[in-house]
Amino acid sequence: GTAWGAQLMNNPANPPVGIIMGSQSDWPTMKLAAEILDTLEIPYEARIVSAHRTPDRLWDYGKSAVARGLQVIIAGAGGAAHLPGMMASKTRVPVIGVPIQTRTLSGVDSLYSIVQMPKGFPVATMAIGAAGGANAGLMAAAILALQDPALAKRLDDWRTALSASIPEEPVDD
Amino acid sequence: GTAWGAQLMNNPANPPVGIIMGSQSDWPTMKLAAEILDTLEIPYEARIVSAHRTPDRLWDYGKSAVARGLQVIIAGAGGAAHLPGMMASKTRVPVIGVPIQTRTLSGVDSLYSIVQMPKGFPVATMAIGAAGGANAGLMAAAILALQDPALAKRLDDWRTALSASIPEEPVDD
Amino acid sequence: GTAWGAQLMNNPANPPVGIIMGSQSDWPTMKLAAEILDTLEIPYEARIVSAHRTPDRLWDYGKSAVARGLQVIIAGAGGAAHLPGMMASKTRVPVIGVPIQTRTLSGVDSLYSIVQMPKGFPVATMAIGAAGGANAGLMAAAILALQDPALAKRLDDWRTALSASIPEEPVDD
Amino acid sequence: GTAWGAQLMNNPANPPVGIIMGSQSDWPTMKLAAEILDTLEIPYEARIVSAHRTPDRLWDYGKSAVARGLQVIIAGAGGAAHLPGMMASKTRVPVIGVPIQTRTLSGVDSLYSIVQMPKGFPVATMAIGAAGGANAGLMAAAILALQDPALAKRLDDWRTALSASIPEEPVDD
Amino acid sequence: GTAWGAQLMNNPANPPVGIIMGSQSDWPTMKLAAEILDTLEIPYEARIVSAHRTPDRLWDYGKSAVARGLQVIIAGAGGAAHLPGMMASKTRVPVIGVPIQTRTLSGVDSLYSIVQMPKGFPVATMAIGAAGGANAGLMAAAILALQDPALAKRLDDWRTALSASIPEEPVDD
């Protein structure tokens, strides 16, 4: 379903949304954000930017974000998850944080590392794991929709369709 | 410092930001968001909207949000904190959630009730307590700055001033 | 065993018990409440009412609960679980809450979102997961038994049978 | 305000509500339930019944509950809080549990000891501490109101008054 | 290895150790205590005594413990685990508590329900799960060894053998 859209929407020259993540292993969660953006026809780029392994990449990404036209950055990381907060310190572009579920602490470590930011550098934190990945895409859409009536319409329709899809009664498997 | 600004910025007819909270007791935290908005010259309104005690008020606020021109809603609540998530279900306007610190569980209950939203209805969750209150104002500013170069400049300046205020060395009291 | 009973007891015109849940995925837990009600011959209806995806359905369900003759509402939800508490804000009919076990936080998020209600709107919270599902049915029965001596007898018998079923000594598999 | 009511409502011969608690030190929390019952004109008795220090008292209370005409038992306890669950094992009268806030674990120990009951013996668990105390009184009222239209009216009025008391806007102290 | 011993040691007329548990499902953990007792040649009985489902059995067991000659009671339970603490309230015979691991909260609920006893009624709490099961047997042995030099010798030998069994270096599988 989304494969074609993903090819279309991903990697344009100046996308409004950047999806960044600490490692390849975060992609199954972050891809859920990408799929929402595909569905809502919002161009984006997806990059691996590790706060610890590629700090200079983080620096460059943050410093050039405004100039490159990024309007929202979605950042996912797990454990001692410093990427979202460090990105928020490098740019005023809104940063949405996705706490990746972890093996030992289930993502409570990721959540605390992302949400407990000091005054000055907010990170818009989403739920741990898959729900958070998808919701990061929707939050980005809601922010962009403020300037884009057509996108606002698509987002409204998506929300209406979600509500309409809920059956009245549960069924046995 | 902010008293004058607060009078000026609060309660305009069609403010871009709505600050809502579950009860009067949340105001000391939510006021920190208002003070940031004052400082950055962003008009707002502050309202008590209790998810449980005034659910119809919540309904009306959410349903009219787009029509009234609200661009960001900042919602604070404590304990079983349903206000931010329920507001997110009623409007596509981005909702920023502030978990109020609580007496028994220190706000972990507030945090989980706000951040763990299911797919479809993101809440941009801030830190528990005071830091979260102030950061909600800054996140609102960052979102609005995407459409307002003058505000972007003020926000950049605020951030620069914050960084410049940090001394090189700690001092004894 | 319960299949026949379920057909008989479920979906009468004016059942005393309403079982509601946030999504189809909650049914395996909530069905345990239905099975208890079947066993005790208490009519009920089972409905999907999502606080976030179908807020108006929640509104209507809550507002009409007294008029429709509902005497107990059993509400299950997971994560940022707002359904039980929001239902408690819309009707004075007693609401029993069932925290669904979650993948990331094992249902502690569900528990805190349901149990930590502010003064004014109690939710009778059950254990996380399967035990809570079954116990919600038993708590509904205990409440209804206050007005129904025959049901009180059936409930007493069920409890006596449970106690009688416990062997004196453990056995190896 | 409630002193007069308390004298009137407390200690009738056959009250519908029994408020029991593990020790005198739980009274400041449990009294909040009593005050709600006073306000709603529901007779009750308040007793100290310690699961560990007076187990026989617990036994007798539970075994005679139905015969004495008790319709709801509100039980508060802290730490390894066994009173609500043990009472639920001794009588089919609905038991509402109030987790008392504790010095070392803030009442999480009380909460887990009360809410995590196995299949067969539900305890209708309230929030930790003061909110849970008051809400226990309201849940008792909601259960009794199912059989008492006049009480249902008083409860509805109490809820309406609560909602009406919420101001539109927060104010500085 | 222990099958023969188990037959020999279990179910004598007046054993010094009683192993009790809330349900058959606790046996895999509690059996580890029995196996230690078998190894150390300490007679015991194993019984299912559910605090909630068979409270009268609990009562009788506790009240007759001293008269029957029980010197140590090992009690295992999970979730809202009331068996060890309630047994401690019914007899002065030392009670060793084993928190059973649970599906939702990993046994933290069991641990808090067992260990956080109020002044007056100590429960000698062991580790959650398997380690706690085996250690309950060893703690019982240590208590009995105070009066039984031959058992003290066997326990010392068991401890010495355990230490001697530890290799100097780890090996790959």
Added chain:
Amino acid sequence: GTAWGAQLMNNPANPPVGIIMGSQSDWPTMKLAAEILDTLEIPYEARIVSAHRTPDRLWDYGKSAVARGLQVIIAGAGGAAHLPGMMASKTRVPVIGVPIQTRTLSGVDSLYSIVQMPKGFPVATMAIGAAGGANAGLMAAAILALQDPALAKRLDDWRTALSASIPEEPVDD
């Protein structure tokens, strides 16, 4: 009340009970164990034995425990609380552990460090803080009472008096 008893019972030549603790700051909690022993006329010694600061003292204490006639060791420690478990590794004399409440983690660190012992070396863990201190004394008494009918009588009386001291009804302050 206990001052005289403390002088009498403390520091005999060969006491059956040793109370050890990691530092002077643990004494307010551990003294509650001493007061129970005084009340029940059980001789004891109280010593500071720090696992980390005086490891050789720990070694000597553990190695000589049996020879010195110690029958129960009560060990209190906070934070990374290694004293009870290390003592259990050095002697087969039963060790009762008291988790001291801590400033940062409320004693959850102490509790986990004490209770989660591996197979082989049980520590009879008490509640965190004051309740655990007093209960350690009672558990020691229960163990010693197995060999001392007069002490068993005093312990029974103490328990009876505790139960008898509980008033029937709560009173306002």
Added chain:
Amino acid sequence: GTAWGAQLMNNPANPPVGIIMGSQSDWPTMKLAAEILDTLEIPYEARIVSAHRTPDRLWDYGKSAVARGLQVIIAGAGGAAHLPGMMASKTRVPVIGVPIQTRTLSGVDSLYSIVQMPKGFPVATMAIGAAGGANAGLMAAAILALQDPALAKRLDDWRTALSASIPEEPVDD
């Protein structure tokens, strides 16, 4: 006592130890590290380096650490505490992390943000709060002592004196 030492040891040209912290408010904790270094006659510098407010300062500090001759960096931070881990990503000089106690989460957020580092970038994490502050100084000393026999002697003496200072018995206040 330490005031004179602090003047002597702090702020030499090329100190082997750098103490950095996120804000002035961390100094009461981090000063405890400085006092240990003073006592052990180890020169150091103390600097405020905020990961979020002064990220470029962090960059420069990390990049020049080896060249400036720093041998150990002690980094303290609270909440979403990114300073220690980000410093570890910028330099191979060993980084010791001190989790500052926080108002809302007691420093569990700081601890998780510091200790849960991914493979590649270890942070030597100390206890939360005051104990961690002092221990960071001691760990730095232990590392430097590997190359400095005189310091090794001073550290051994400090440890010996600590052990010698522990009294044999607790005393009442």
Added chain:
Amino acid sequence: GTAWGAQLMNNPANPPVGIIMGSQSDWPTMKLAAEILDTLEIPYEARIVSAHRTPDRLWDYGKSAVARGLQVIIAGAGGAAHLPGMMASKTRVPVIGVPIQTRTLSGVDSLYSIVQMPKGFPVATMAIGAAGGANAGLMAAAILALQDPALAKRLDDWRTALSASIPEEPVDD
């Protein structure tokens, strides 16, 4: 890949690094430290030293550490994990602690038992589980590199290679 290196580096006569662990079952985690040391050509020895089962082995290892030329000790343990802290009390050689992931509490028990050391005896605590195992090897390397320019070069190269290995974009599986 590492098998040959392991044979070369492990078990020299006087290695600078000692890897110790509480039991064979910790080896899969601790082996990750060994593999890092192999890669960086740092000789080491790997030993099983159980704090509880072989306390005298712990004593001897600690007391002889300086004389044997050990410069870093890496200690892994799980549950009530006393090995790292007890080793730190026996020697001034820096101790790096690795909290082993546990079945019941996911290693939070191990973490608290290792990191929450009192003033005087720091343990350089790593992340729970696999990341912590590998990072312990890297922290040991960073400490040794302070005296060994060739090792510093190898560590710098390892870090550079790690950074260089990170792809720019995530890929689907």
